[in-house]
Amino acid sequence: MCLTFSPDPAYVRTVRMVAVAVARRAGVADEMLDEIRLAIGEACTRAVKVHRRDGLADPIEVTMSDGAPDRGRGGSGGRFTVWVTDRGSAEAARKELAGGTGEIVARATVAPSGEDTGRNVLDEEALSIGVGLALLAGLVADFAVLDGPGEVGTEVRMSWPVGTASAGAAGTGTRPESATTWRVRRAPRARPGGADDGSEGGR
Amino acid sequence: MELSLAARTVAEYVVLEIGGEVDVYTAPKLRERLIEMVNAGDRHIVVDLGRVDFLDSTGLGVLVGAHRRLKARDGSLGLVCPHERLLKVFRITGLDKVFDIHASVEDATRGGAARAARTGS
Numbered sequence: 001m002c003l004t005f006s007p008d009p010a011y012v013r014t015v016r017m018v019a020v021a022v023a024r025r026a027g028v029a030d031e032m033l034d035e036i037r038l039a040i041g042e043a044c045t046r047a048v049k050v051h052r053r054d055g056l057a058d059p060i061e062v063t064m065s066d067g068a069p070d071r072g073r074g075g076s077g078g079r080f081t082v083w084v085t086d087r088g089s090a091e092a093a094r095k096e097l098a099g100g101t102g103e104i105v106a107r108a109t110v111a112p113s114g115e116d117t118g119r120n121v122l123d124e125e126a127l128s129i130g131v132g133l134a135l136l137a138g139l140v141a142d143f144a145v146l147d148g149p150g151e152v153g154t155e156v157r158m159s160w161p162v163g164t165a166s167a168g169a170a171g172t173g174t175r176p177e178s179a180t181t182w183r184v185r186r187a188p189r190a191r192p193g194g195a196d197d198g199s200e201g202g203r
Numbered sequence: 204m205e206l207s208l209a210a211r212t213v214a215e216y217v218v219l220e221i222g223g224e225v226d227v228y229t230a231p232k233l234r235e236r237l238i239e240m241v242n243a244g245d246r247h248i249v250v251d252l253g254r255v256d257f258l259d260s261t262g263l264g265v266l267v268g269a270h271r272r273l274k275a276r277d278g279s280l281g282l283v284c285p286h287e288r289l290l291k292v293f294r295i296t297g298l299d300k301v302f303d304i305h306a307s308v309e310d311a312t313r314g315g316a317a318r319a320a321r322t323g324s
């Protein structure tokens with residue numbers, strides 16, 4: 001299924017709820033639903049912030065594949081696959097990824113200078129855009145950031161196994177044709193559960 | 204608003220109990236409240252996440268902002284986070300090393316604010 005929404009923070013919760021409902025219906029194990037809720041929320045939040053930063057009113061697109069055989073966007077059987085597509089600056093997205101988590105911690109530990117009532121709000125907004133991608137890279141085993149369609153914007157693609165938790169070894173989604181996948185610097189700490197289906201993530 | 208905020212005083216601390224979902228929509232309300240508290244002179248704040256159902260990076264950004272404001276004023280920000288699903292978010296981002304995270308409000312407020320100011324890095 002595919003849905004689009006205006007870059008308004010008020011809609012992100014609705015998209016999270018829809019995504020969890022679709023994932024559950026696709027047969028994703030219950031214990032993965034919290035991760036899916038956070039990850040899709042995070043990807044949509046990032047897209048909303050990127051559109052606000054870049055002054056774009058264009059809608060954000062969310063596509064979900066329920067794990068049925070390929071539907072032409074690189075989804076594959078056995079995986080619940082989600083694409084969140086924004087129209088923001090791809091260059092800025094590359095910088096976000098390059099920063100990794102070290103940048104977040106470094107900025108978190110620097111005390112603000114001078115009076116800061118309200119002044120740091122923008123700073124926090126920028127910070128949390130960076131945190132979002134770092135969080136996704138560390139949270140989701142199969143996570144990729146791709147160039148958006150027509151080289152405009154960014155597409156965040158994530159997938160989870162359908163069926164029991166042990167089905168994690170099933171094949172991951174193949175990459176959309178001719179898309180450029182950026183290298184993601186993972187958080188230093190491996191996700192709990194270790195190497196399950198993580199081989200596809202972060203290519 | 205899917206967010207509730209309630210403050211109470213425990214010894215030298217002000218404990219802000221958050222309930223509901225902290226996300227890109229509700230986080231500005233939390234940010235404003237924390238800024239108000241700091242501007243009103245609160246220096247040792249404990250944020251209780253025990254009743255939080257959902258916390259994303261926007262919420263983390265707000266907590267980082269409060270941490271920085273309080274540090275700049277020789278204060279401290281403590282967090283109470285008894286849930287693994289929320290702790291995971293702090294660990295993945297490396298922020299578990301930045302924040303002083305406790306399992307309960309009792310733990311967070313034990314020993315007095317002077318201790319918190321020394322160790323709450």
